[in-house]
Amino acid sequence: MSPFLDVKDLKIHFPTDDGLVRSVDGVTFGLERGKTLGIVGESGSGKSVTSLGILGLHKGRGANISGEIWLDGEELVGASQEHVRGLRGKKMAMIFQDPLSAMHPFYTVGDQIVEAYRIHNKVTKAVARKHAIDMLGRVGIPEPGRRVDSYPHEFSGGMRQRAMIAMALSCDPELLIADEPTTALDVTVQAQILDLMRDLQREFDSALIIITHDLGVVAELSDDILVMYGGKCIEYGSADDIFYRPEHPYTWGLLGSMPRLDREPTERLLPIKGSPPSLINVPPGCAFHPRCPYTERTGDKARTEAPALAETEGGHLVRCHMSPAERRDLWENEIKPVLETP
Amino acid sequence: MLLFVVSIATFAIFFLVPRLAGMSADDLASRYVGKAANAQVIHDTAIRLGFNDPVIVQYGRFVKGIFTGVDRNYGPGIEHCPAPCLGYSYVSQNPVLPDILNRLPITLSLALGAAVVWVIFGVATGVVSALRRGSFFDRLSMGIALAGVSLPIFFTGIVSLAIFRDQLGLVGDVADWVPFSEDPLTWANNLILPWVTLAFLYAAGYARLTRAGMLETMSEDYIRTARAKGLAERVVVLKHGLRATLTPVLTMFGLDLGLLLGGAVLTESTFSLPGIGKYAVDAISNNDLPQVMGVTLIAAAFIILANLIVDLLYAVVDPRVRLA
Amino acid sequence: MTEPQTQPATQTAPARQGEPLLSVRDLEKHFPVTKGLFQRQVGAVKAVDGISFDVYKGETLGLVGESGCGKSTTGRLVTRLLEPTGGQVMFEGQDITHMSQGRLRPLRRDMQMIFQDPYSSLNPRHTVGAIVGAPFRIQGVQTENGVKKAVQDLLELVGLNPEHYNRYPHEFSGGQRQRIGIARTLALKPKLIIADEPVSALDVSIQAQVVNLLEDLQNELDLTYVVIAHDLSVVRHISDRVAVMYLGKIVEIAERKSLYATPMHPYTNALLSAVPVPDPRGRAGRERIRLTGDVPSPLNPPPACRFHTRCWKAQEICKKVEPPLAELASGHRVACHFPENAPGAPEAPATGKDEPVNA
Known part of the structure; x- marks a missing residue:
């Protein structure tokens, strides 16, 4: 049986004056109800476009989308725009990064939730308003009956993100996508929002995709993790796979770049050299090869041939030319000891 | 604020417009009495209409006209111009505002x-x-x-x-x-x-x-x-x-x-x-x-x-x- | 690093010997809030409300806190980009609190600032050479082999290609732009660098590069840093001492190790406990301190201890008496009536909350 959300070889390309931008270039994953997928990547990795593509919101006219998106047995890439629109907000909803710019400044928070609810539910304004107040209360906004008439700019950052979540959940969606939901927030507020999302997901039993650059946030919530680089999925597996048995040099690099509070501080961080590629000019062969310390191990292959996403064991997929044994050996003997030195 | 701007505008209009037109008091009066009148009549008219008064006095009269209306001595008789009065046209002799x-x-x-x-x-x-x-x-x-x-x-x-x-x-x-x-x-x-x-x-x-x-x-x-x-x-x-x-x-x-x-x-x-x-x-x-x-x-x-x-x-x- | 030595509690940070490079006493910045046609003052945002700290030569002081705590304002006050409302700023023994911009100018060489946003802090119409060379021209500094050579040396120092002298900022990535900003900062061989969120706008892999660069430069050029950041992990990585700010006050200041291992102020505990840990296996067993609500407005901060509205240990006294910043362990100063992890003192009653887990 195929999973609730099943994305197969998704590609989203934008033709521009400077050439074809391959924002998403082959992403495959599956997600069940009640489970959480974390999509990790740096800027320009294509993680946000992937999520917009699932909702049919990848903007820019002339975007070429290919592959398959199956949501609860329905294929969305080939479906009519009108049909996908009917699913948006109802069956799948999204939470955006910056709730101040993501909410309309001229309408009250209540009006915006009421609008979201009434698109998919034929109810009176009064009923929808009661529902909006109820939702605001459920996401932990104090005095929801009064705050429902506030404008977004009258809320604090954390309250706005709660209101955004209330809006996304107003029609009880089965798939919720959160794009950097806590990046704009302070750390204590971030913790509150992450708790809230965890609790609400349990309550609504929805499938959750959380997109972020922060490995800490991903580790807090995710069951599965997908690492993206240059528009491609380069590693995909369970949270345990990615954090305790990572096999892609880029994932190693991310883990080494990050100072951690739960370990004794290392003398130096282990950054990845260079910068993430621009999507217009993705390096040939393996997109990561200019920054990879192990390029020479596979000779010319890294420069000329794009590696395939291959299963190394039990659902753990890696896109790398090195053999699984070689990668495991590197991780156990070279990377892990350095990362975990006390 | 609004009144302030209006009064500034009034003031500027009153003081600048005649200056820009470059006319003397007698020139102004001559426009009321017509070309045929002699210099004495013109001069008398100028005095009667107050064109020789200091500018600030004339301005006071202008503003007073706007708020309370003024009486004007035309020679033939005194005419009341009710507020808000913007004065009389030189050419048609009609009040401006109507x-x-x-x-x-x-x-x-x-x-x-x-x-x-x-x-x-x-x-x-x-x-x-x-x-x-x-x-x-x-x-x-x-x-x-x-x-x-x-x-x-x-x-x-x-x-x-x-x-x-x-x-x-x-x-x-x-x-x-x-x-x-x-x-x-x-x-x-x-x-x-x-x-x-x-x-x-x-x-x-x-x-x-x-x-x-x-x-x-x-x-x-x-x-x-x-x-x-x-x-x-x-x-x-x-x-x-x-x-x-x-x-x-x-x-x-x-x-x-x-x-x-x-x-x-x-x-x-x-x-x-x-x-x-x-x-x-x-x-x-x-x-x-x-x-x-x-x-x-x-x-x-x-x-x-x-x-x-x-x-x-x-x-x-x-x-x-x-x-x- | 020298060993901490015991000093009277009236002085901040006894960790280092000798005169501090930068010394801040009771620094205040109140922004007036005005209303109406006549701009009547109706209140003041107490962005920084009486903070004191010292920065010693060669060390890195981290300044952490959430948005609105006054950490960035502090950076701007110290470099006199803002005029302090009260208190004193001493740099190398000179009082610069209200020094005129003219007299301040030579001192600006010694005290430089790195900004957060590598996109807006570089003039897009100037070449990298012009940007990095600007300090030489502004300060009228003579360079041995000409400005160009000096700039190229700087570019090399921060890991950029010296041949990119004639390129424009838009031709560089975010991380490279931050390097350009750092090169400009280093041009006049400053003694003190105030870095305001130097890496928070950068990608994770680039952040690490810039953090390493800052550390290398410190060792090579004997620099002193004040690093202002909201990211507690980054601050821990680069700081020797850390000050935690909340609503315009320093609530805790200590050696890095001491602060992260035995945080005493409840707010510090909550902050550390809120940081997401990249360890999915540990998440089930982890107990966390969850603060409710948001940081109160600095326009009308709570009286006495400003944290009492969100603190789970707060009692009557916290609403009435402001706790002093007292030294409870060597070099570890806390402003709290009921500190956690305080040595010698019996554990204050924590009402039903679990202790944070800190490695």
């Missing part, structure tokens, strides 16, 4: 009618152009808009008169002013050409402004949110996009309308419409200082009033302004 007020409906009809036309066409064109950026419609309408802002009224006005009235006979004679209350159809029929001509000029600017605003708004995050809710594209555009775009349009609209109510000078002259603008042009060419001052003051008042209304409306449109 003349202006009589012409107000014409200017009002012209300005409001044109405003309706240009807002509808300008905003609609701008929205469609923005949504179909780069399309044939976009390029065509923006080309026409460019022509609209570039071509002067007296050109588009005369050309349209020649075509629609003289050649095709589609519209009535513009100069025949018929009040709306008497015959709405003729009123509209006579005014349609000036409306369209004036609106063409303004619609062009509004189309460009709306298009630019719409392009910006439609790339905002909250538009993406609106789409993510599953709203129909029409609602996204009209309720979420246009609402935010209209704020700067509203500002411009208030200023433009205020300015036009003070007299659509070129349009009225081109179509020989006896409105405030035509009145101003005639006043200037006759060197009729009280008329010039009166028209300027009324125009200033309209502009200030329009600004005030726009500011109030702004707070209604954009809730973020209410706090400040």
